[in-house]
Amino acid sequence: MMVVTTVGAKSLQWLKGQLGLDGWETGLRRQPRGQIYFQGNTTGSSFDATYSSVGVTYSLDTASAIQFAVADNVKLEYTGSASRWFNVIGTVDIEHSSANAVQVSIKLAKNGSVIDETQCNATVVGNGGVAKLHSMWVLPMEKDDTVEIFLASPGGAETLIPKRSRLQVTCLS
Numbered sequence: 001m002m003v004v005t006t007v008g009a010k011s012l013q014w015l016k017g018q019l020g021l022d023g024w025e026t027g028l029r030r031q032p033r034g035q036i037y038f039q040g041n042t043t044g045s046s047f048d049a050t051y052s053s054v055g056v057t058y059s060l061d062t063a064s065a066i067q068f069a070v071a072d073n074v075k076l077e078y079t080g081s082a083s084r085w086f087n088v089i090g091t092v093d094i095e096h097s098s099a100n101a102v103q104v105s106i107k108l109a110k111n112g113s114v115i116d117e118t119q120c121n122a123t124v125v126g127n128g129g130v131a132k133l134h135s136m137w138v139l140p141m142e143k144d145d146t147v148e149i150f151l152a153s154p155g156g157a158e159t160l161i162p163k164r165s166r167l168q169v170t171c172l173s
Contacts, residue, residue, distance in 0.1 A: 031171040032080045034068025035061045039164035044097070048157045051107055051114050051150035054092060056162050068169060075148040076169050078141045085173040089136045090149040095161040096124040096131075104160060105152045106133045110141075114150050121154070130163060138172065 036058035045055050053074050060070040067080035078086075094104045101123050108118040115137055122131035139147065149167055153160060 030066060032067035032078065032084060032086075033168075033170045034065040034076050035166060035168040036070050036076055037061065037164070037166045038162075041162055041164070044159040044161045046157055047104075047151055047153040047160050049152055049154050051105075051109075051152040054149050054151050054162050054165060056165070058165070058167070071146050075146040076167055077146045078143060078169075081143055083140060083142045084171050085138060085140050086147075087136065087170045087172055088139055088147050089134075089168045089170075090118075090147075090166070091132065091134045092149055092151060092165040093163040094122075094124055094131045094133065094151070095128060095163050096126060096158065097128055097161065098159075099126040101125045101129070102153060102158045102160075103155050104131055104133065104158075105154055106135055107150050107152075108135050108137050109148050109150045110139055111146055112148075115139075124160075141169075 038056050038058050041056050057073040058070055069077050069079055071077035088108055090108050092106050096102050103121060103123055105119055105121045107114040118135040118137045120133045120135045122133050124131040147169060149165060
């Protein structure tokens with residue numbers, strides 16, 4: 001037999017206090033997180049088999065940033081004081097305008113060093129084709145650590161146009 005009752009606001013507040021849940025919603029909303037983005041880029045840059053920064057100026061989403069800032073216009077920097085684990089998600093849409101198809105690749109990087117396990121590859125068909133690359137990894141971060149997206153053209157030098165990108169970091173601990 002199931003009993004359904006209506007719980008008033010005072011009863012709910014009392015129950016949350018008894019269970020040690022007072023303020024838990026606020027705590028979750030205040031966890032460190034941040035995201036940077038760009039979109040609408042039309043400028044091509046030369047990329048080769050060496051992974052390097054996407055090279056386009058990112059903007060910080062200030063409405064969602066808690067203990068994160070944009071660094072050097074291309075990275076997310078953790079400004080919190082406690083060491084924590086974060087879920088890092090990076091996406092880049094790449095356009096290639098020549099007639100041939102090319103391979104493109106991204107990797108996430110922490111403090112300027114690529115993380116090989118985060119590699120994502122795609123082929124961009126020529127004449128305005130777009131590849132959508134996505135990578136995700138869980139990383140420990142300390143104060144002043146940075147994360148960013150690196151891009152390469154494994155087949156050799158190509159002019160690629162990073163059209164839009166997102167880099168998002170969410171606290172797990």
